[in-house]
Amino acid sequence: MTADTSPGPRRFSLPHHVEMGDDGYELLDAGDGRRLERFGGLVVDRPAPMADGAPRDPSAWADPDLCFDKYVGWSGPAAGGDREPWVVEEGDLRFELSPTETGQVGLFPEQAANRAWVHDAVNRLGGIPRVLNLFAYTGAMTLATAAAGASVTHVDASRPTVAWARRNAELSGLDDRPVRWIVDDVETFVAREQRRKRDYDAVILDPPSYGHGRRSGGVGWRLDERLNGLLGRCADVTGDDPAFVVLTAHTPGFGPDRLAADLARAFGKFEHEIEAGVLGIRARSGAHLRLGAYARIIRE
Numbered sequence: 001m002t003a004d005t006s007p008g009p010r011r012f013s014l015p016h017h018v019e020m021g022d023d024g025y026e027l028l029d030a031g032d033g034r035r036l037e038r039f040g041g042l043v044v045d046r047p048a049p050m051a052d053g054a055p056r057d058p059s060a061w062a063d064p065d066l067c068f069d070k071y072v073g074w075s076g077p078a079a080g081g082d083r084e085p086w087v088v089e090e091g092d093l094r095f096e097l098s099p100t101e102t103g104q105v106g107l108f109p110e111q112a113a114n115r116a117w118v119h120d121a122v123n124r125l126g127g128i129p130r131v132l133n134l135f136a137y138t139g140a141m142t143l144a145t146a147a148a149g150a151s152v153t154h155v156d157a158s159r160p161t162v163a164w165a166r167r168n169a170e171l172s173g174l175d176d177r178p179v180r181w182i183v184d185d186v187e188t189f190v191a192r193e194q195r196r197k198r199d200y201d202a203v204i205l206d207p208p209s210y211g212h213g214r215r216s217g218g219v220g221w222r223l224d225e226r227l228n229g230l231l232g233r234c235a236d237v238t239g240d241d242p243a244f245v246v247l248t249a250h251t252p253g254f255g256p257d258r259l260a261a262d263l264a265r266a267f268g269k270f271e272h273e274i275e276a277g278v279l280g281i282r283a284r285s286g287a288h289l290r291l292g293a294y295a296r297i298i299r300e
Contacts, residue, residue: 024089025109029285031055036283039097039105040088042066042078046103048289056285068103087171090115093143094171096164106138106164110279110291111206114246115144118204121244121298122148128178129201129243132193132234134186139165141204141246146177153200155182155189157211187226190233201243203234209251223251231266240269243299248279250292259295270297 028036028043032055035048045064055061065078085098090112097105122129122145129150133142136154138161146152146169156162162183169175182189186207193200207230211221231247238245245267247259256276264271276295282288 025107025112027109027281027283027287027289029055029057029060029283030287030289035289036061036064037109039107040086042086044068044105045076048291050290051287053287056283056287060285066099066105068099070103073101074099090140092172093140093147093168095138095140095168096171107140108137108206108291110281110289111140111248114248114279114294114296115141117296118202118244118246119144119148121202122150125201125243130199131202131204132190132200132237133204134190134230134234135205135207136165137161137206139168141206142179143169143172143174145204146174146179147172150202151178153180153182155184155186157183157185159183187221187230187233190230190237193237194233198237200238202245203238203242204246205230205234206248209249223249223254227262228265231262235266241299242267242270242297245270245297246294247296248292248294250279254293256293256295259293263295263297267297270299273297273299 024040026038028038030048030051031053033047033049033051034045035051037044042065044066045061046068047070064076066074066076068074079099085096087094087096095107097107099105118141131145131150131152133145133152133154136142136156139154142152142154142165154165162181166181169179207223207227209223245263247263249259256278260274260276263274274295274297276293278290279292279294280288280290
Protein backbone atom coordinates (compact mmCIF):
# COMPACT_ATOMS: atom_id res chain seq x y z
CA MET A 1 0.00 0.00 0.00
CA THR A 2 1.32 3.44 -0.92
CA ALA A 3 1.06 6.04 1.84
CA ASP A 4 -0.91 9.19 1.03
CA THR A 5 1.11 12.17 2.18
CA SER A 6 -1.60 14.77 1.50
CA PRO A 7 -2.97 16.66 4.52
CA GLY A 8 -6.24 15.80 6.25
CA PRO A 9 -7.93 12.48 7.02
CA ARG A 10 -8.21 9.83 4.32
CA ARG A 11 -11.09 7.46 3.88
CA PHE A 12 -9.89 4.07 5.06
CA SER A 13 -11.80 0.85 4.48
CA LEU A 14 -12.25 -1.63 7.35
CA PRO A 15 -14.19 -4.90 7.09
CA HIS A 16 -17.24 -5.49 9.28
CA HIS A 17 -16.33 -9.18 9.59
CA VAL A 18 -13.14 -11.09 10.31
CA GLU A 19 -12.38 -12.93 7.09
CA MET A 20 -9.72 -10.70 5.56
CA GLY A 21 -8.68 -12.40 2.33
CA ASP A 22 -5.43 -14.06 1.32
CA ASP A 23 -3.28 -11.45 3.07
CA GLY A 24 -5.42 -11.27 6.19
CA TYR A 25 -7.07 -13.55 8.73
CA GLU A 26 -9.35 -16.59 8.71
CA LEU A 27 -10.46 -18.93 11.48
CA LEU A 28 -10.15 -22.41 10.01
CA ASP A 29 -11.53 -24.54 12.85
CA ALA A 30 -11.90 -24.71 16.64
CA GLY A 31 -12.47 -27.39 19.25
CA ASP A 32 -10.94 -29.35 22.13
CA GLY A 33 -9.84 -26.08 23.73
CA ARG A 34 -7.83 -24.88 20.71
CA ARG A 35 -8.24 -22.71 17.61
CA LEU A 36 -6.70 -23.07 14.17
CA GLU A 37 -6.19 -19.78 12.36
CA ARG A 38 -4.60 -18.45 9.22
CA PHE A 39 -2.82 -15.12 9.61
CA GLY A 40 -1.72 -14.18 6.11
CA GLY A 41 0.45 -17.02 4.85
CA LEU A 42 0.90 -18.83 8.19
CA VAL A 43 -1.41 -21.30 9.92
CA VAL A 44 -1.38 -21.04 13.72
CA ASP A 45 -2.64 -23.62 16.25
CA ARG A 46 -3.04 -22.17 19.76
CA PRO A 47 -5.19 -22.50 22.90
CA ALA A 48 -8.77 -21.26 23.12
CA PRO A 49 -10.31 -22.34 26.45
CA MET A 50 -13.85 -21.56 25.24
CA ALA A 51 -13.51 -23.80 22.16
CA ASP A 52 -15.58 -26.68 23.48
CA GLY A 53 -16.70 -29.68 21.49
CA ALA A 54 -14.70 -31.57 18.89
CA PRO A 55 -13.05 -29.92 15.88
CA ARG A 56 -15.23 -29.89 12.77
CA ASP A 57 -12.35 -30.44 10.32
CA PRO A 58 -9.70 -32.69 11.94
CA SER A 59 -7.63 -32.96 8.74
CA ALA A 60 -7.00 -29.19 8.73
CA TRP A 61 -4.89 -29.46 11.90
CA ALA A 62 -2.20 -31.72 10.42
CA ASP A 63 0.61 -29.30 9.59
CA PRO A 64 0.40 -25.86 11.27
CA ASP A 65 3.28 -23.46 10.74
CA LEU A 66 3.16 -22.44 14.41
CA CYS A 67 1.78 -24.32 17.41
CA PHE A 68 1.69 -22.98 20.98
CA ASP A 69 1.62 -24.92 24.24
CA LYS A 70 1.85 -23.03 27.53
CA TYR A 71 4.30 -25.61 28.92
CA VAL A 72 6.46 -25.96 25.81
CA GLY A 73 6.12 -22.62 24.03
CA TRP A 74 6.07 -22.33 20.25
CA SER A 75 6.91 -25.19 17.89
CA GLY A 76 6.54 -25.82 14.17
CA PRO A 77 8.49 -24.93 11.01
CA ALA A 78 8.00 -21.17 11.51
CA ALA A 79 9.02 -21.17 15.20
CA GLY A 80 12.77 -20.70 14.82
CA GLY A 81 14.49 -18.03 16.87
CA ASP A 82 15.50 -16.19 13.71
CA ARG A 83 11.91 -16.01 12.46
CA GLU A 84 11.17 -12.57 11.00
CA PRO A 85 7.82 -10.90 11.74
CA TRP A 86 5.22 -11.18 9.01
CA VAL A 87 2.52 -8.74 7.90
CA VAL A 88 -1.24 -9.16 7.51
CA GLU A 89 -3.83 -6.75 6.15
CA GLU A 90 -7.23 -5.71 7.48
CA GLY A 91 -8.85 -3.42 4.97
CA ASP A 92 -6.33 -0.61 4.48
CA LEU A 93 -4.53 -1.32 7.75
CA ARG A 94 -1.41 -3.46 7.98
CA PHE A 95 -0.09 -5.23 11.07
CA GLU A 96 3.25 -6.78 11.91
CA LEU A 97 2.80 -10.15 13.63
CA SER A 98 5.22 -12.18 15.69
CA PRO A 99 4.73 -15.06 18.18
CA THR A 100 4.97 -13.90 21.80
CA GLU A 101 5.77 -15.82 24.97
CA THR A 102 2.10 -15.60 26.06
CA GLY A 103 0.79 -17.32 22.93
CA GLN A 104 -0.37 -14.15 21.19
CA VAL A 105 0.78 -12.97 17.76
CA GLY A 106 -0.01 -9.24 18.01
CA LEU A 107 -3.58 -8.93 16.70
CA PHE A 108 -7.01 -9.75 18.15
CA PRO A 109 -9.06 -10.73 15.07
CA GLU A 110 -12.30 -10.94 17.06
CA GLN A 111 -12.09 -7.16 17.50
CA ALA A 112 -12.37 -6.49 13.73
CA ALA A 113 -16.06 -5.56 13.98
CA ASN A 114 -15.36 -3.16 16.87
CA ARG A 115 -12.54 -1.56 14.88
CA ALA A 116 -14.96 -0.99 12.00
CA TRP A 117 -17.54 0.35 14.48
CA VAL A 118 -15.23 3.00 15.97
CA HIS A 119 -13.98 3.93 12.49
CA ASP A 120 -17.57 4.58 11.42
CA ALA A 121 -18.39 6.39 14.68
CA VAL A 122 -15.51 8.83 14.15
CA ASN A 123 -16.55 9.39 10.53
CA ARG A 124 -20.09 10.23 11.63
CA LEU A 125 -18.83 12.67 14.24
CA GLY A 126 -16.73 14.68 11.81
CA GLY A 127 -14.05 17.11 12.95
CA ILE A 128 -11.11 15.74 14.95
CA PRO A 129 -12.52 14.04 18.07
CA ARG A 130 -10.11 13.34 20.92
CA VAL A 131 -10.08 9.59 21.68
CA LEU A 132 -8.44 7.92 24.68
CA ASN A 133 -7.41 4.30 23.99
CA LEU A 134 -6.46 2.39 27.15
CA PHE A 135 -4.64 -0.96 27.31
CA ALA A 136 -4.00 -0.20 23.66
CA TYR A 137 -1.63 -3.13 22.94
CA THR A 138 -0.20 -3.15 19.40
CA GLY A 139 -2.45 -0.35 18.23
CA ALA A 140 -5.12 -1.90 15.99
CA MET A 141 -7.92 0.16 17.56
CA THR A 142 -5.72 3.25 17.63
CA LEU A 143 -5.06 2.93 13.90
CA ALA A 144 -8.72 2.30 13.03
CA THR A 145 -9.65 5.45 14.96
CA ALA A 146 -6.81 7.60 13.63
CA ALA A 147 -7.53 6.48 10.05
CA ALA A 148 -11.02 7.97 10.39
CA GLY A 149 -9.58 11.35 11.43
CA ALA A 150 -9.45 11.24 15.24
CA SER A 151 -6.69 12.49 17.51
CA VAL A 152 -5.75 9.51 19.67
CA THR A 153 -3.97 9.09 23.00
CA HIS A 154 -2.64 5.52 22.97
CA VAL A 155 -1.76 4.21 26.46
CA ASP A 156 -0.10 0.92 27.34
CA ALA A 157 2.27 -0.02 30.17
CA SER A 158 4.63 -2.02 27.93
CA ARG A 159 7.31 -0.03 26.12
CA PRO A 160 8.04 -2.81 23.56
CA THR A 161 4.32 -3.11 22.81
CA VAL A 162 3.97 0.63 22.20
CA ALA A 163 6.99 0.45 19.88
CA TRP A 164 5.24 -2.40 18.06
CA ALA A 165 2.11 -0.22 17.69
CA ARG A 166 4.20 2.58 16.20
CA ARG A 167 5.63 0.16 13.62
CA ASN A 168 2.06 -0.79 12.70
CA ALA A 169 1.26 2.89 12.21
CA GLU A 170 4.21 3.20 9.83
CA LEU A 171 3.18 0.06 7.92
CA SER A 172 -0.33 1.49 7.54
CA GLY A 173 0.86 4.89 6.35
CA LEU A 174 -0.54 6.54 9.49
CA ASP A 175 2.65 7.61 11.26
CA ASP A 176 1.83 11.25 10.44
CA ARG A 177 -1.48 11.16 12.32
CA PRO A 178 -2.04 12.99 15.63
CA VAL A 179 -1.34 10.10 18.00
CA ARG A 180 0.24 10.49 21.44
CA TRP A 181 2.12 7.28 22.22
CA ILE A 182 2.15 6.91 26.02
CA VAL A 183 4.04 4.26 28.00
CA ASP A 184 2.42 4.33 31.43
CA ASP A 185 0.23 2.46 33.87
CA VAL A 186 -3.33 3.10 32.68
CA GLU A 187 -4.82 3.96 36.07
CA THR A 188 -1.95 6.30 36.90
CA PHE A 189 -2.23 8.05 33.55
CA VAL A 190 -6.00 8.56 33.71
CA ALA A 191 -5.73 9.93 37.27
CA ARG A 192 -3.08 12.37 36.06
CA GLU A 193 -5.33 13.48 33.20
CA GLN A 194 -8.09 14.09 35.74
CA ARG A 195 -5.84 16.33 37.80
CA ARG A 196 -4.81 18.21 34.66
CA LYS A 197 -8.52 18.56 33.73
CA ARG A 198 -7.71 17.27 30.26
CA ASP A 199 -10.84 16.07 28.52
CA TYR A 200 -11.61 13.56 25.77
CA ASP A 201 -14.56 13.03 23.45
CA ALA A 202 -14.47 9.23 23.56
CA VAL A 203 -12.76 6.34 25.32
CA ILE A 204 -11.86 2.77 24.33
CA LEU A 205 -10.85 0.13 26.90
CA ASP A 206 -9.72 -3.48 26.42
CA PRO A 207 -8.45 -4.36 29.90
CA PRO A 208 -6.72 -7.65 30.75
CA SER A 209 -7.86 -9.97 33.50
CA TYR A 210 -4.83 -9.07 35.58
CA GLY A 211 -1.49 -7.34 35.21
CA HIS A 212 1.47 -6.11 37.17
CA GLY A 213 1.47 -2.48 36.03
CA ARG A 214 3.53 0.18 37.74
CA ARG A 215 1.12 1.60 40.31
CA SER A 216 2.65 3.08 43.44
CA GLY A 217 2.72 0.70 46.36
CA GLY A 218 3.13 -2.34 44.14
CA VAL A 219 -0.64 -2.89 43.71
CA GLY A 220 -1.28 -4.77 40.47
CA TRP A 221 -4.29 -4.68 38.18
CA ARG A 222 -7.19 -7.09 38.69
CA LEU A 223 -10.19 -6.56 36.44
CA ASP A 224 -12.79 -7.63 38.97
CA GLU A 225 -11.39 -5.26 41.60
CA ARG A 226 -10.38 -2.18 39.62
CA LEU A 227 -12.58 -1.87 36.52
CA ASN A 228 -15.38 0.15 38.10
CA GLY A 229 -12.98 2.69 39.58
CA LEU A 230 -11.25 3.14 36.24
CA LEU A 231 -14.56 3.53 34.41
CA GLY A 232 -15.55 6.24 36.89
CA ARG A 233 -12.36 8.14 36.10
CA CYS A 234 -12.99 7.71 32.37
CA ALA A 235 -16.48 9.15 32.81
CA ASP A 236 -14.88 12.15 34.47
CA VAL A 237 -12.41 12.85 31.65
CA THR A 238 -15.12 12.50 28.98
CA GLY A 239 -17.49 14.81 30.84
CA ASP A 240 -21.26 14.58 30.65
CA ASP A 241 -21.52 13.89 26.92
CA PRO A 242 -19.03 11.32 25.53
CA ALA A 243 -19.24 10.76 21.78
CA PHE A 244 -18.77 7.02 22.28
CA VAL A 245 -17.40 4.47 24.74
CA VAL A 246 -16.24 0.94 23.88
CA LEU A 247 -15.46 -1.60 26.63
CA THR A 248 -14.31 -5.13 25.82
CA ALA A 249 -13.09 -8.00 27.97
CA HIS A 250 -11.77 -11.51 27.44
CA THR A 251 -12.23 -12.58 31.06
CA PRO A 252 -14.53 -15.42 32.23
CA GLY A 253 -17.46 -13.96 34.15
CA PHE A 254 -17.39 -10.66 32.23
CA GLY A 255 -20.10 -11.31 29.67
CA PRO A 256 -22.20 -8.75 27.80
CA ASP A 257 -24.67 -8.17 30.66
CA ARG A 258 -21.94 -7.50 33.20
CA LEU A 259 -20.03 -5.12 30.91
CA ALA A 260 -23.25 -3.26 30.09
CA ALA A 261 -24.03 -2.93 33.80
CA ASP A 262 -20.52 -1.63 34.50
CA LEU A 263 -20.90 1.01 31.77
CA ALA A 264 -24.34 1.98 33.06
CA ARG A 265 -22.90 2.43 36.55
CA ALA A 266 -20.20 4.80 35.29
CA PHE A 267 -22.14 6.54 32.51
CA GLY A 268 -25.62 6.48 34.03
CA LYS A 269 -27.01 9.17 31.79
CA PHE A 270 -26.58 6.84 28.81
CA GLU A 271 -27.95 3.67 30.39
CA HIS A 272 -30.59 3.23 27.67
CA GLU A 273 -28.08 3.73 24.84
CA ILE A 274 -25.82 0.79 25.72
CA GLU A 275 -25.54 -2.15 23.36
CA ALA A 276 -23.65 -5.30 24.27
CA GLY A 277 -22.77 -8.63 22.71
CA VAL A 278 -20.30 -11.46 22.30
CA LEU A 279 -16.91 -11.22 20.61
CA GLY A 280 -16.89 -14.24 18.37
CA ILE A 281 -15.70 -15.66 15.07
CA ARG A 282 -17.32 -18.18 12.75
CA ALA A 283 -14.83 -20.70 11.33
CA ARG A 284 -14.62 -21.95 7.76
CA SER A 285 -15.50 -25.39 9.17
CA GLY A 286 -18.73 -24.08 10.74
CA ALA A 287 -17.39 -23.95 14.31
CA HIS A 288 -18.21 -20.81 16.29
CA LEU A 289 -15.61 -19.49 18.72
CA ARG A 290 -16.52 -17.14 21.58
CA LEU A 291 -13.59 -14.98 22.67
CA GLY A 292 -15.03 -12.37 25.03
CA ALA A 293 -17.68 -9.68 25.20
CA TYR A 294 -18.23 -6.00 24.47
CA ALA A 295 -20.46 -3.14 25.57
CA ARG A 296 -20.72 0.18 23.71
CA ILE A 297 -22.30 3.61 24.08
CA ILE A 298 -22.69 6.07 21.23
CA ARG A 299 -24.20 9.54 21.43
CA GLU A 300 -27.27 9.82 19.21
